[in-house]
Amino acid sequence: MANMKFLCDTKRCIECNGCVTACKNANASAIGWGIQRRRVVTLNDGEPGEASISVACMHCTDAPCMAVCPADCFYRTDEGIVLHNKETCIGCGYCLYACPFGAPQFPKKNAFGSRGKMDKCTFCAGGPAPDFSEEERKLYGANRIAEGKLPLCAELCATKSLLAGDALVISNIFRERSAARGAPEALWGYKPTTG
Amino acid sequence: MFMKSLRSLFALLVIPLVLSMGLGLSASAMAADGQTNQQQVATNDVDLWRAVKAGDSGYTTAKGVETGVLINVVGNEGKDVRNEYLVPVMGITVVGVFAAFLFFYLVNGPSKLSKGFSGKMVLRWSKADLWIHWVLATSCLALIFTGLNIMLGKYILQPYIGEGLWAGLIYGSKTIHDWIGPVFIVSWILCVVKWMPLQTFKMYDLKWFLVVGGYVNFGPFKGKHPDSGFANAGEKMWFWTLTIFGLFIAASGLMLVLPGLDLPREASMAALLIHGISAIIIIAFTIVHVWMATVLSEGGMECMVSGYCDENWAVQHHNLWYDELKDSNGIVYKD
Numbered sequence: 001m002a003n004m005k006f007l008c009d010t011k012r013c014i015e016c017n018g019c020v021t022a023c024k025n026a027n028a029s030a031i032g033w034g035i036q037r038r039r040v041v042t043l044n045d046g047e048p049g050e051a052s053i054s055v056a057c058m059h060c061t062d063a064p065c066m067a068v069c070p071a072d073c074f075y076r077t078d079e080g081i082v083l084h085n086k087e088t089c090i091g092c093g094y095c096l097y098a099c100p101f102g103a104p105q106f107p108k109k110n111a112f113g114s115r116g117k118m119d120k121c122t123f124c125a126g127g128p129a130p131d132f133s134e135e136e137r138k139l140y141g142a143n144r145i146a147e148g149k150l151p152l153c154a155e156l157c158a159t160k161s162l163l164a165g166d167a168l169v170i171s172n173i174f175r176e177r178s179a180a181r182g183a184p185e186a187l188w189g190y191k192p193t194t195g
Numbered sequence: 196m197f198m199k200s201l202r203s204l205f206a207l208l209v210i211p212l213v214l215s216m217g218l219g220l221s222a223s224a225m226a227a228d229g230q231t232n233q234q235q236v237a238t239n240d241v242d243l244w245r246a247v248k249a250g251d252s253g254y255t256t257a258k259g260v261e262t263g264v265l266i267n268v269v270g271n272e273g274k275d276v277r278n279e280y281l282v283p284v285m286g287i288t289v290v291g292v293f294a295a296f297l298f299f300y301l302v303n304g305p306s307k308l309s310k311g312f313s314g315k316m317v318l319r320w321s322k323a324d325l326w327i328h329w330v331l332a333t334s335c336l337a338l339i340f341t342g343l344n345i346m347l348g349k350y351i352l353q354p355y356i357g358e359g360l361w362a363g364l365i366y367g368s369k370t371i372h373d374w375i376g377p378v379f380i381v382s383w384i385l386c387v388v389k390w391m392p393l394q395t396f397k398m399y400d401l402k403w404f405l406v407v408g409g410y411v412n413f414g415p416f417k418g419k420h421p422d423s424g425f426a427n428a429g430e431k432m433w434f435w436t437l438t439i440f441g442l443f444i445a446a447s448g449l450m451l452v453l454p455g456l457d458l459p460r461e462a463s464m465a466a467l468l469i470h471g472i473s474a475i476i477i478i479a480f481t482i483v484h485v486w487m488a489t490v491l492s493e494g495g496m497e498c499m500v501s502g503y504c505d506e507n508w509a510v511q512h513h514n515l516w517y518d519e520l521k522d523s524n525g526i527v528y529k530d
Contacts, residue, residue, distance in 0.1 A: 034258075039255050041255045044254040064270070064274050088366075098464070100266050114373065185366060
């Protein structure tokens with residue numbers, strides 16, 4: 001069985017935020033105002049060694065959100081995708097505290113700005129509601145996995161920097177790229193000049 | 196020849212990687228302060244990712260708290276502390292303290308009034324005191340039961356009930372917990388401010404502890420009635436515990452329930468752990484308090500029902516308070 005992961009090739013990411021837009025577009029029915037499931041972070045912005053990386057839910061194998069959730073609303077699909085049940089979510093925010101990647105998002109729509117139901121990247125795999133149902137579309141957004149497609153963020157990535165799919169497949173792609181372009185500084189003293 | 200060079204290349208690649216990961220793990224705590232400066236340009240990939248792992252922040256268009264931080268492991272470590280320590284300790288505390296007092300009650304029996312009931316009732320608590328006590332008690336118990344469900348329900352309840360029922364129960368628990376919290380805080384403030392003058396520790400409180408409050412009905416402690424003022428040493432300990440940990444639990448609770456504060460994850464997780472630890476301590480004392488008041492001290496419950504206590508109860512359990520009242524002719528009897 002596949003083990004779905006995201007992988008962002010920082011040597012290719014150009015910080016265009018196309019993945020963020022694609023995600024919002026694919027899941028517009030579920031994502032409330034002020035929420036984005038994916039974000040692009042640029043390290044050493046404008047300096048030598050600049051690297052951009054697109055990040056969302058990493059669908060951890062030992063997901064901290066799942067472990068900390070007092071409502072036990074998370075579950076893992078057969079494809080290794082971490083999903084959650086919004087009917088059970090109580091909006092306590094513990095998953096946001098525990099997640100190392102800042103993936104869980106909360107709409108602020110209740111009294112005193114208290115949290116609504118948590119929203120996060122679903123790997124475009126919908127949720128526990130029946131596939132392609134109106135309920136699933138409204139609560140979780142797209143279910144491209146059930147259509148046999150990959151998440152729209154990765155599919156739309158112009159530089160093919162953001163890879164989504166089975167861990168083995170995408171890491172093989174990344175390994176081939178690394179072998180082809182070389183990895184300066186991976187070895188001590190190995191600093192080829194390019195161009 | 197080719198294979199051999201490949202193998203040595205592999206060794207050269209992998210060994211530093213493994214070493215750096217090991218170092219990265221042990222140094223991640225220290226690296227947090229060292230790697231955050233933007234001046235130090237990390238041209239080396241290893242340095243770059245080590246800094247990211249240590250919580251280095253970058254530029255992002257995403258709005259919100261800490262959106263520029265790619266990795267922050269503090270919350271995950273807090274989760275481990277919560278799941279591995281606080282959850283079991285809370286469960287053991289509830290069962291253990293209750294069982295210990297049940298055992299003590301069955302072996303020892305209640306602390307009876309040695310002269311029986313006199314039938315004369317002495318004013319001990321005003322109507323305002325009764326109100327403060329019962330609002331505080333009700334809100335505290337509501338918070339304890341809903342809090343226990345939030346902390347332990349996933350393990351002891353959820354596997355045995357239906358999904359819909361569980362969803363309703365846990366959502367109800369969280370909502371009640373959120374809205375009863377302010378009631379607890381207000382009544383807690385009133386309780387602390389109004390009752391603090393009665394709760395200062397005196398020398399005779401030490402002797403109270405030496406004879407376990409006079410509640411033991413066998414052995415060398417049998418029949419002992421240690422001195423005590425308006426509140427005995429045990430009650431004072433309960434009061435100060437509730438004062439200190441009530442402050443912690445109220446402050447951390449507000450941090451958790453108001454996302455508008457935009458706290459970083461470290462602060463939120465710290466609040467969650469402090470909230471849990473304070474809850475464990477308050478729950479333990481609450482169980483003790485309820486046991487003492489309801490069954491272990493004969494005639495004790497009456498104080499918080501009518502505000503009056505039996506004269507013999509006052510003499511036996513709070514002799515110094517009674518003597519003081521008597522000397523100043525301050526005793527108010529019930530009509």
